[in-house]
Amino acid sequence: MPVLIFLLILLAFPILEIWVLIELFDEYGWLLLIYLIAVGILGWRLVQDERKLIIGRFTQNLTAGVAPAKLLFGSAKNIIAGILLMVPGLISDAFAVLLLLIPSHKPLEDEASSSTDFEYEARYHYERHSTENKNADIIEGEYKRED
Numbered sequence: 001m002p003v004l005i006f007l008l009i010l011l012a013f014p015i016l017e018i019w020v021l022i023e024l025f026d027e028y029g030w031l032l033l034i035y036l037i038a039v040g041i042l043g044w045r046l047v048q049d050e051r052k053l054i055i056g057r058f059t060q061n062l063t064a065g066v067a068p069a070k071l072l073f074g075s076a077k078n079i080i081a082g083i084l085l086m087v088p089g090l091i092s093d094a095f096a097v098l099l100l101l102i103p104s105h106k107p108l109e110d111e112a113s114s115s116t117d118f119e120y121e122a123r124y125h126y127e128r129h130s131t132e133n134k135n136a137d138i139i140e141g142e143y144k145r146e147d
Contacts, residue, residue, distance in 0.1 A: 043085025
């Protein structure tokens with residue numbers, strides 16, 4: 001029974017989108033077409049930008065020790081919203097805006113600062129690498145100056 005309800009909703013959605021577009025086109029005319037093109041371009045840009053940013057965010061979250069599931073949820077949410085914006089129709093645009101308004105996770109600084117183990121490990125890692133880089137040109141040993 002739930003599958004039948006899902007199929008009915010799936011079939012009713014495009015019909016409802018087309019009906020709303022026809023009604024709005026009768027009222028607003030070519031302005032609706034301009035709106036649909038502009039929103040489609042914005043959706044395309046959202047998907048492209050999210051695709052470019054996901055690798056950097058994923059690396060940053062793994063380095064900080066944050067669960068990657070939060071990142072994947074936020075990125076998937078933005079990509080789905082971008083796809084919904086590319087689909088011509090106002091109902092799909094409304095769903096896309098609702099998806100974009102859902103907060104995906106706290107900023108990385110808040111999560112990282114709450115963990116004292118992470119702060120200690122990050123400080124140790126930084127100090128170890130900074131001293132290695134400073135001492136790269138120094139040769140330790142004893143010498144005697146002869147004039």
